[in-house]
Amino acid sequence: MILTARIDAEQAGLRLDDAAKAIFPQLSKGEIRRVIDWGGCNLNQTLVRVASRQVKEGEELALGIMDAERCIDLVYQKHELLYEDKDFLAVYKGAGFNSQRTPYQLKGTVEYAVECYMKSIGLRDPSRVVHRLDRGTSGVMFFPKHKQAATLISNLLKEGKVQKTYWALVSGSPDEQSWKVDAPLDKVSKFRYGVSLKGKPARTVFYVLGEGNGVSAIEAKPLTGRTHQIRVHLAHSGFPIIGDESYGGVPAARMMLHCRAMRFTGPKGKVIEAVAPLDVDFLAAAPQGVFEQQEQPAG
CATH class of the missing domain: 3.30.2350.10 (Pseudouridine synthase)
Known part of the structure; x- marks a missing residue:
């Protein structure tokens, strides 16, 4: 499921995770930070992985929601x-x-x-x-x-x-x-x-x-x-x-x-x-x- 919204004047200047929480109150802050960390967050179709990044009015926010059980890290040595x-x-x-x-x-x-x-x-x-x-x-x-x-x-x-x-x-x-x-x-x-x-x-x-x-x-x-x-x-x-x-x-x-x-x-x-x-x-x-x-x- 992909959630999309546009940043308005009320969210402008907020941290990315705070803005996302304000726009999508059904998601917990932990869920939002997980989405950002795992590469499921885009601003204006550009991947953003920094939760503290300030958002600007008019930016398009997209969150890809993935089941938590599928978040399994993968490392090759x-x-x-x-x-x-x-x-x-x-x-x-x-x-x-x-x-x-x-x-x-x-x-x-x-x-x-x-x-x-x-x-x-x-x-x-x-x-x-x-x-x-x-x-x-x-x-x-x-x-x-x-x-x-x-x-x-x-x-x-x-x-x-x-x-x-x-x-x-x-x-x-x-x-x-x-x-x-x-x-x-x-x-x-x-x-x-x-x-x-x-x-x-x-x-x-x-x-x-x-x-x-x-x-x-x-x-x-x-x-x-x-x-x-x-x-x-x-x-x-x-x-x-x-x-x-x-x-x-x-x-x-x-x-x-x-x-x-x-x-x-x-x-x-x-x-x-x-x-x-x-x-x-x-x-x-x-x-x-x-x-x-x-x-x-x-x-």
Whole structure:
């Protein structure tokens, strides 16, 4: 929910948090300060994170209200990175975290945590989100450390030259051990996509890794990079992802989709790859024995 108002003569000159309290009395001062601290406050469409900042008459105030339970800080330390060199770094994105900032939030996103890490090692470049994972998806995210690296990986992504491997858990048992979905995707509502002849080309190859207790572990290799591609293609195949209720999946602790690995060729022909571990909830829901031998659960 985003609340908007214009600063009038009565609030002009007040601290930002005091002005917001006067305009939106239904919010506590603590809630307002949390919104400001977490990057959900804008004045004239510019992010403001200083509660003591004086407001001026005529300024447009916007507050993005986010549930308090979603305010979970995220910090990356060097030993936690999945990959790092002078051009790129890769991090593990946990399920439930946003890849990039939203109108409600800056702090607690992967984008912000990576930028804080880059500043801690002396880099001045911002964190550039060149690809993203849905909030419910876990796994590998790559970030370029400078503009030239951003251009390189962005072009590779557009050309389909970044190899991505996803793991998913679905209900039921596919008839085939592998299959390919070649079905264009288009937006069907604000938050959902679907197969449509008018959509953009989308292709995914699927493999069955193992089955047990009515659950199948699936490996997905997207050959294109459309929004919600794997989620929609699995639902289109009759096997929606467990926890993905938007596309018909049964309820679960989380959406059981994980970006296991990303691989591409970097500067001077260097092969760059990162692999992300599974979390405890994913392992607990998976068919027994499919992943245990190769996994150390993510925290």
